[in-house]
Amino acid sequence: MGEELVYLxxxxxSWPKPEPVVRAVERxxxxxxxxxxxxxxxxxxxxxxxITEARCAMAGxxxxxxxxxxxxxxNATEALNMAIRGLLRPxxxxxxxxxxxxxxxxxLMAERGRGVEVEVVRCSPEGRLDPDDVKxxxxxxxxxxxxxxASNVSGCVTPAAEIGRIAxxxxxxxxxxxxxxxxxxxxxxxxxxxxxLAFTGHKSLYGPQGTGGLYVAEGVDAxxxxxxxxxxxxxxxxxxxxxxxxxxxxxxxxxxxGIAGLLEGVTFVASLGVDTIRRHETSLAALLMDALSEIPxxxxxxxTDRESRVAIVSIVVAGMxxxxxxxxxxxxxxxxxxxxxxxxxSAHATLATFPAGTLRFSIGxxxxxxxxxxxxxxxxxxVAKGG
Amino acid sequence: xxxxxxxxxxxESVTAAFMAEKVLKAEGIAYKIIPVPRYLSSExxxxxxxxxxxxxxxxxxxxxxxxxxxxxxxxxxGP
Numbered sequence: 001m002g003e004e005l006v007y008l009x010x011x012x013x014s015w016p017k018p019e020p021v022v023r024a025v026e027r028x029x030x031x032x033x034x035x036x037x038x039x040x041x042x043x044x045x046x047x048x049x050x051i052t053e054a055r056c057a058m059a060g061x062x063x064x065x066x067x068x069x070x071x072x073x074x075n076a077t078e079a080l081n082m083a084i085r086g087l088l089r090p091x092x093x094x095x096x097x098x099x100x101x102x103x104x105x106x107x108l109m110a111e112r113g114r115g116v117e118v119e120v121v122r123c124s125p126e127g128r129l130d131p132d133d134v135k136x137x138x139x140x141x142x143x144x145x146x147x148x149x150a151s152n153v154s155g156c157v158t159p160a161a162e163i164g165r166i167a168x169x170x171x172x173x174x175x176x177x178x179x180x181x182x183x184x185x186x187x188x189x190x191x192x193x194x195x196x197l198a199f200t201g202h203k204s205l206y207g208p209q210g211t212g213g214l215y216v217a218e219g220v221d222a223x224x225x226x227x228x229x230x231x232x233x234x235x236x237x238x239x240x241x242x243x244x245x246x247x248x249x250x251x252x253x254x255x256x257x258g259i260a261g262l263l264e265g266v267t268f269v270a271s272l273g274v275d276t277i278r279r280h281e282t283s284l285a286a287l288l289m290d291a292l293s294e295i296p297x298x299x300x301x302x303x304t305d306r307e308s309r310v311a312i313v314s315i316v317v318a319g320m321x322x323x324x325x326x327x328x329x330x331x332x333x334x335x336x337x338x339x340x341x342x343x344x345x346s347a348h349a350t351l352a353t354f355p356a357g358t359l360r361f362s363i364g365x366x367x368x369x370x371x372x373x374x375x376x377x378x379x380x381x382x383v384a385k386g387g
Numbered sequence: 388x389x390x391x392x393x394x395x396x397x398x399e400s401v402t403a404a405f406m407a408e409k410v411l412k413a414e415g416i417a418y419k420i421i422p423v424p425r426y427l428s429s430e431x432x433x434x435x436x437x438x439x440x441x442x443x444x445x446x447x448x449x450x451x452x453x454x455x456x457x458x459x460x461x462x463x464x465g466p
Binding site: 037 | 408
């Protein structure tokens with residue numbers, strides 16, 4: 001083929017990574033290596049410094065004034081499990097949107113099996129969550145409101161600040177799944193009344209896989225049972241888990257090389273500015289949506305206006321299987337995207353794309369107009385040949 | 388071997404110790420992160436050593452920013 005790959009699968013994992021991310025991971029493995037803070041020698045100190053800097057950078061990006069409220073995990077799924085399973089008890093009620101990823105739905109279904117009532121608020125066929133519907137669902141006493149900030153299927157953005165305010169007014173905890181938004185949508189956890197926010201490091205934060213975290217607002221930890229217990233490098237003489245942040249939720253040796261890389265990813269995002277990244281990605285998404293809409297038989301799912309979405313563009317092609325198209329895009333054109341249900345069957349049911357799923361193109365900061373043109377022209381040629 | 392009297396700042400967590408390091412660095416207070424001397428009871432394995440003369444200032448700049456478990460005189464020359 002010889003041609004540069006066109007990577008449009010950034011919602012699954014962003015690629016390429018900024019060079020400082022790669023260098024930081026390598027340096028941490030090659031030159032530092034030690035267990036962060038546990039031992040007190042120079043390499044241990046250096047490893048702990050990197051994690052502290054990452055915690056501060058992450059808190060800054062999320063608008064959290066206290067970095068100790070940021071807990072590192074291996075991914076957003078772990079963070080969401082910590083939030084859901086740590087907070088809910090039998091007899092509790094939770095309100096969730098119908099656009100959720102399985103990283104929210106599966107732990108919720110497990111909780112339902114233990115006597116938690118789960119009310120799913122139906123979103124519009126574009127994937128929009130109506131705050132008034134959330135308000136109606138909150139007429140009954142509810143422990144937790146949880147929803148995805150930006151859909152991994154339709155790209156639709158949820159009005160989080162408004163829903164946060166509604167949850168607060170109704171005395172419910174408010175948890176946001178920011179897997180697809182942290183780094184490409186402005187987030188301010190304090191202004192948005194967020195109690196818990198799960199993020200992943202390897203998507204719009206440009207860090208390595210195996211990094212993520214959970215923001216836990218002041219006071220929420222008293223209600224949030226840790227899922228894991230173990231060594232923290234603190235209170236070593238005691239056999240009970242420390243109650244303070246972040247040790248309460250961070251047991252065992254962390255992914256120091258990954259977190260060192262995440263620090264560089266977050267620094268990259270912060271130095272460009274989330275708004276700059278969003279402008280670039282949104283303009284490419286608009287270009288892609290416009291071009292795709294002109295191909296006969298192609299339907300773009302999700303909202304049509306730019307402001308209501310992140311740079312995720314899902315389509316269905318009449319009479320053709322998304323998996324077959326994705327295969328041809330990869331094999332014949334070097335265009336990489338993702339077909340199917342994207343681990344979000346409920347979202348596809350909402351968008352009327354279940355069970356066939358969609359073909360999803362997801363844009364990152366390193367994509368260019370040339371990538372979009374190549375993807376569109378490849379798709380045109382595949383559609384022209386037919387299914 | 389320096390005869391300068393030293394103090395150690397103790398913290399409940401490793402994270403707090405390293406948050407304190409950022410503050411002390413920004414404030415221009417000389418410090419070193421060291422393992423907690425064995426004779427001291429500490430909640431975490433590392434502490435921050437400073438000159439005793441800086442102890443009051445260190446306490447003041449950390450106030451409200453990083454939770455300090457204790458600031459104690461360092462009894463011996465080490466580490």
